[in-house]
Amino acid sequence: MTRLPEPPGEPSGKGSGGRGDHVHPTLDDPVVTALSEGVGGPFGRRSAGHPWWTPVRVLVLMAAVCFALGMVQKSGCYQGHWANEDRYTHMCYSDLPYLYTGRGLVELDWPFSDDPQVRARYEVMEYPVGIAYFAYGAAWVTQKVTGAGDVSTRADQPTGDVAATGQVQKELRGFVIVNTLVFAALAILSAWLLAGVNPRRPWDAAIFAASPTLLLTGIINWDMLAVVFVAGALFTWARDRPLATGVLIGIGTATKLYPLFLLGPIAIICLRQRRYRDLVDTVLAAAASWFLLNAPAYLSGRAEWMRFWEFNSERGPDLGSGWLVLSQIRETTISAGTVNHWSWALFGLWCVAVAVVGLRAPSTPRLAQLGFLVVAGFLLVNKVYSPQYVLWLLPLAALARPRWRDQLVWQACEVFYFASVWWYLQGDLQPSEGQDVGFYWVAVIVRMLGELYLVAMVTRDVLRPEHDVVEREPDPPQPISTRSNVVAV
Structure with a gap:
């Protein structure tokens, strides 16, 4: 029998195993290879593919379906207007409707207004300016779509009466729908961007597009706004x-703080590759875009703009953090000042460790790898680790360690915590009044261990590149000294 020739453009070397110019996951990832046996087996030489269903289009569809299922998962709360305890038992809680009525969006008050009457009625929005701007715009669209009319008349009614009206209940649903549709578009855009980071490995973005954590947490808060800027960066x-x-990092930081942490990994990469101009350009562009976005809020209400920083400074140990478990086990209150000092000190040490790993690695690590390590460290030592914060790690993790086995181990721990936190808030994990909530403590620890497992895998890939399935560009050659050796006579 005549041996068939290799397909043209077949990649060679580590991670090869696809047709054309990209790596096919059924030939690259053992988990996907095993799963493919149920649908005909791995991609073969005679597989013609499909002229229209390219990897990127499949990934876009996967992200759309995943987010649509997330919307269905929240339908129980949607039907009940988020007004009863079903938000915990159905695990469909979202911050969006509560902040619509609780932060003045229902009256279309500017989030950074220093008007005494507005501030007497509503608390200041405790989020960075990017989220505040977006929420304000989404409220405006919602009221136009739902026919709210002149909402300024609501200022003459008690806030409780405003929230209880049928029109506002209609707006609550509309506000969630408007936000969710934008989040879905951002999830699809994020999948597209991640697929383009390494054109030979577009399927790595499937870890993001088909993630159970994206499905479960994508609509809890506005974190998807920052996720897309990280994917874009x-x-x-x-x-x-x-x-x-730099511009994307600056806008992302104005939306959520954590995109700022990408500047450290970029500095490590630039120092190793002597790309000093690139480092300066990135930092200056990030700073400029951050200042430009914050200027309108700062100028319209300095005290209101400061609320985000004050809120995070005054906040004590909260949900999902090891600090909360420690305080509950010891039955003592850990002050906000104490946890601030220790968490930032531990995060500083973590960043130093990541820098040492990045600088001592045999070859320059990838941005996703170092970015994942830094953001993971921040979440592990932070005083609050809300369920949706897993989205911060998701695009970085998908590209840092594109192996389904390791991703499923980590995300299984996240899903376990996701269920446990709602049971905890509902009070179902407390055996009887006054006793410990040990099961919730276990859930927090399991979540942290799952994250540490992925941290260990990524760190190993950085220090031992032969384990990294993604090809890296070779480091630039070291400069050769031109000085002549002087021989003493």
């Missing part, structure tokens, strides 16, 4: 566009 950095990367 990974995309532009892979294309050697430091200015665009």
Whole structure:
């Protein structure tokens, strides 16, 4: 029998196993290879593929279906207007409707207004400016779509009466729908961007697009706004566009703080590759975009703009954190000042450790790897670890360690915690009044262990590149000294 020739453009070397110019997951990942046996087996030489269903289009569809299922998962609360305890038993809680009525959006009050009458009625929104701007815009769209009319007349009614009206109940649903549709579009865009970071490995983005944590937590808060900027920063950095990367990091930081942490990994990469101009461009672009976005809020209400920073400074140990478990086990209150000092000190040490790992690695690590390590460290030592914070790690983790086995181990721990936190808030995990909530403590620890497991896998890949399934560009050659050796006579 005549041996068939290899398909043209077949990649070679580590991670190869696809047709054309990309790596096929059924030939690259053992878990996907095993699963493919149920649908015909791995991708073969004679597989013609499909002229329209390219990997990127499949990934976009996966992200759309995943997010749609997340919307269905929240339908129980949608039917009940988030007004009863079913939000915990059905695990469909979301911050969005409560903040619509609790932060003045229902009256379309500017989030950073210093009007005494507004501030007497509503608390200041405790989020960065990017989220506040977006929420304000979403409220405006909601009221136009639902026919709210002139909402300024609501200022003459008690806030409790405003929230109880049928029109506002209609707006609550509309507000969630408007936000959710944008989040879905951002999830799809994020999948597209992640697929383009490494054109030879677009299928790595499937870890993001089909993630159970994306399905469960994508609508809890506005974190998807920052996720897309992180995905965009990974995309532009892979294309050697430091200015665009800096702008995206700056906008992301104005939306959530954590995109700022990508600047550390970028500094490590630039120092190793002597790309000093790229580092300066990235940092300056990030700073400029952050200042420009914050300026309107700061100028309209300095005290209101400061609320985000004050809220996070005054906050004590909260949900999901090891600090909360420690305080409950010891039956003592850990002050906000104490946990602030210790958490930032531990995070500083963690960043030093990541820098040492990144600088001592045999070859330059990828941005996703170092970014994942830094953000994971922040979440592990932070004083609050809300369920939706897993989204911060998701795009970084998908590209840092594109192996389904390790991702499923980590995400299984996250899903276990996701269920446990709602049972905890409902009071179902407390055996009897006054006793310990040991099961919740176990859930927090399991979540942290799952994250540490993925941290260990990524760290091993950085220090031992032969375990990294993603090809890395070779480091630039070291400069050769031109000084002549002087021989003493």
